Amino acid sequence: MPHDHAHDHGTPADLGPAFRWAVGLNTAYVIVEAAAGFLTGSLALLADAAHNLTDVAGLLIAWGAAVLAKHSATRAHSWGLGRATIMAAMLNALAILIGVVWVIWEAAHRFQTPVDLPGLTILVVALVGIAVNTGSALLFMRARKVDLNARGAFLHMAADAAVSGAVVLAATGILLTGWTWLDPAVAIAVSLLIAVTAAGLFREALHLSLDGVPGQVDPAAVADWLGRQDGVRDVHDLHIWPLSTTHTALSVHVVSGAQDTDAVLHVLAEGLKHEFGIAHSTIQVEREPCGTSCLRPGA
Incomplete structure (x- = not known):
């Protein structure tokens, strides 16, 4: 993926x-x-x-x-x-x-x-x-x-x-x-x-x-924004945590039927940086929801 x-x-x-x-x-x-x-x-x-x-x-x-x-x-x-x-x-x-x-x-x-x-x-x-x-x-x-x-x-x-x-x-x-x-x-x-x-x-x-979401970031707003982007059908397994007092990281799974997934990834990563100040994002693209296979021990 x-x-x-x-x-x-x-x-x-x-x-x-x-x-x-x-x-x-x-x-x-x-x-x-x-x-x-x-x-x-x-x-x-x-x-x-x-x-x-x-x-x-x-x-x-x-x-x-x-x-x-x-x-x-x-x-x-x-x-x-x-x-x-x-x-x-x-x-x-x-x-x-x-x-x-x-x-x-x-x-x-x-x-x-x-x-x-x-x-x-x-x-x-x-x-x-x-x-x-x-x-x-x-x-x-x-x-x-x-x-x-x-x-x-x-x-x-x-x-x-x-x-x-x-x-x-x-x-x-x-x-x-x-x-x-x-x-x-x-x-x-x-x-x-x-x-x-x-x-x-x-x-x-x-x-x-304790890896709490930084106060300036609204997880619901991030999920909503991701879900409204072209080529994105579903958003799940969203995690947001601080790298320092000024930098924030994110990981997320998105379901997309787009042929050019690289373009989707670029738009999402750049948008997260400019819209929410999240400079480090890890985005996993799936053709179909991964279901329970997304879950990891301790997640």
Whole structure:
């Protein structure tokens, strides 16, 4: 039976410069913020510095995964190493969630032991943090729509910008009212919001790691489109799975009475790539439905 393999996996966006800038900026800011947190005793600043530190680690993981994804397939890894980007997205989400637990734990203790805080110093450092984190997030803003790994990096940076913004609010409140409890209260509130976003990222990465259909692809729409093409009488045994956070693979059986099956295969493979972004398709053409013989052990 004829097969067609569309081998063009596309070229991932070069995120190297974005990762270099983001890692450099955040590393420098972690050092400044941690020093300010220790000198002032601000839990919000220390929490944000710790969160930024996990972000640097997360960025390095995501960067490494993006590099691995560009490696060509080998005998040992016939699909290449694109799955590393899915693992990186999952690790990023876990890093955020671990940081959230630590912040909430420390904030709960701070309620019991209030500390006098220099609101102005905290305010200035947090404003710098907003600039650094917002700028870092913008580096991944476009790529986040098509790459879960880039989305993880974007969420890390956006979350830090939100934390820094909350710290600004807390510092302003402390300056105006002297209420030092605003520091841990804001830390807890923002951490809970970040946890919701991180949980969503983890859930999506876990789904992809289990060969789940990527969210941007509708299997029903793919099957319907295939069935409407000239020369195709039936579509069955359709499977769609991720090769990485940016590339998707498909295998399917189609029943066709066309004489020129090569032409049918070409139209289907090109259409899948342009209509659904599925660059690697394996299409088996049959004259008659294969019935139970299509089934494989464990299918």
